[in-house]
Amino acid sequence: MPILVRGFLSLINAGERSNVRTVISTLTRTQSARSLWSTTIGKKAVMAATGLIMLFFLVLHMLGNLKVFFGSSDFDRYAAWLRIIGEPVLPYSWFLWIQRAILLVALVLHITAAAQLSFRDRRARPVSYAHGQRLRATFATRTMRYGGVILALFIVWHLLDLTLGVVNPDFNPNSPYHNVVKDFQVWWINLIYIVAVVLLGVHINHGFWSASQTLGVNRPTRDKAIKAIGSTLAVALTVGFVFVPIGVMTGLVN
Incomplete structure (x- = not known):
């Protein structure tokens, strides 16, 4: 001192x-x-930590979405249950709002760190990669930046559509099941959703491995296992999320 x-x-x-x-x-x-x-490592650590927080939410969100296959009463009951978690300690819907606040902070920090790191990278390397180096870059790495921007825009639209009902003309605040089914009966909404989910899978596949590197979890002996876990999570989440609009389109959910 x-x-x-x-x-x-x-x-x-x-x-x-x-x-x-x-x-x-x-x-x-x-x-x-x-x-x-x-510092660069500090921003990467923030990206890794916030990414894992959002990944945990996505796993739970995907599992919850699959309740739609059990019918309207089960799905609407599940949606209502989310609003009473924590009662009587927490007032009605407080759990949802706390969760949303945490996710919003995580998302803002994740995007801010990513944007600042991208800016630093461009400033440090004003000359583009040589052709051979560019070809050696993985597909996931090349699409992380633009895929992330598209995902951020999709999140805004998704909230306006199924959470707030601002852009959904058939929105019924008392029946989330009705909202999901009506939404995925529109082909172009399905297209937007499926493209976004595929990009999310690519983002997770690369991001999970990158986060393990940043947080010091990965080792040469664990590299294959870490990549396998990341790929498994990416595929499982992609299939799980896409299964809902496919279920509506094929009549499994109606």
Whole structure:
């Protein structure tokens, strides 16, 4: 601790000294967090952590969506149950709003870190890759940036469509099952949804491996296993999400 701070602490009583130390410790941690955020590895760590938070949500969301195959009463009951989780400790719908707030913060941090890293990368390498290097880049890596932008736009549209009902003329706030079925009876909505889900799968396939690298989980001996887990998650989520519009289109869900 700096000499000036130690001298100041010696002039105050024990209780105040403890409070000052707490404030100084908090400021130090805040400065450390800002310093970490300013580094490339810090931004990558934020991207990895927020990506895993959103991945966990997506797994649960996909499993919940599959309830649509059990009929309208089961699906609507499931949607209603989401609003009473935590009662009576939490007021009605608070769990959903807390979840949405966490996801919103995670999404904003994820996008911000990605945009800043992309800007740094372009600034550090003003000359494009040689042709051979570009060919060696994987399909997932090349599409992460633009796929991420498309996914962000899709999330906005998806919320306006099935959560808020702003762009859904048949929206019924009391029947999520009705909203899903009516939505996926429109071919162009299915097309948008399926393209977005495929891009999501590509994003997860590469992002899961990249996150394991950033967080230090991956090792040469674990590389194949990490890639296999990422690919399995990507395929399972893609198939699970796409299965719903296909079910509506084929009459399995009506």
